[in-house]
Amino acid sequence: MELIPPQILLGAYSEGVFPMAEDGELQWYSPLMRGVIPLDDNFHIPRGLKKALRKNPYEVRFDTAFQEVMLGCAEREETWIDKVIIDSYTELFRLGFAHSVECWDEDGLQGGLYGVKYEGAFFGESMFSRKSDASKIALVHLVEKLREDGVRLLDTQWMTEHLTQFGGREVPREEYLQLLAEAIGPPVTESNKS
Numbered sequence: 001m002e003l004i005p006p007q008i009l010l011g012a013y014s015e016g017v018f019p020m021a022e023d024g025e026l027q028w029y030s031p032l033m034r035g036v037i038p039l040d041d042n043f044h045i046p047r048g049l050k051k052a053l054r055k056n057p058y059e060v061r062f063d064t065a066f067q068e069v070m071l072g073c074a075e076r077e078e079t080w081i082d083k084v085i086i087d088s089y090t091e092l093f094r095l096g097f098a099h100s101v102e103c104w105d106e107d108g109l110q111g112g113l114y115g116v117k118y119e120g121a122f123f124g125e126s127m128f129s130r131k132s133d134a135s136k137i138a139l140v141h142l143v144e145k146l147r148e149d150g151v152r153l154l155d156t157q158w159m160t161e162h163l164t165q166f167g168g169r170e171v172p173r174e175e176y177l178q179l180l181a182e183a184i185g186p187p188v189t190e191s192n193k194s
Helices: 006-014 047-055 066-074 083-094 134-148 173-184
Strands: 018-022 025-029 033-037 059-062 098-105 108-118 121-129 153-157 169-172
Touching: 006 018, 006 083, 006 108, 018 083, 033 173, 047 134, 059 134, 066 083, 066 098, 066 108, 066 121, 083 098, 083 108, 098 134, 108 134, 121 134, 121 173, 134 153, 153 173, 169 173
Parallel strands: 121 153
Antiparallel strands: 018 025, 033 153, 033 169, 059 098, 098 108, 108 121
């Protein structure tokens, strides 16, 4: 498989399903418990990170090095990001559905994150840091941007201790699917096309 067709990927996201590559095989997931980060006042910036943000250690950019961010996210001992995933999401980026947030300094790209934006939902895929707080600062800037854009759901797929410090929580699949439906609206049919 060279890449996952964009319509298959977007259709899967709209139904609460996402892909990961494992041992050269593409697997599709819809966890029983789903991680979400609040976009309202329940989003929490830890005190130490507030100090780091005031120092402004990075220039934060959006969508200037999408594939480089993906490669940064794949730089770990065990990764689910293979060539098919990279090529598929790079195509989604080309079509305007995938986005990256990047933290740069004089030494180059130091961290960031990427994900898929579809209607009123953002599906966070992965993040990485080469220097202190880079991925966390990228996340804070992502939340600001999503609020500006009127996005209603920030899906993190799985919940980690790293994400709970921002107010992230797990919700049962049924509740997640309700949040997802509210964020992306009803599917387009012949009767409700505008």
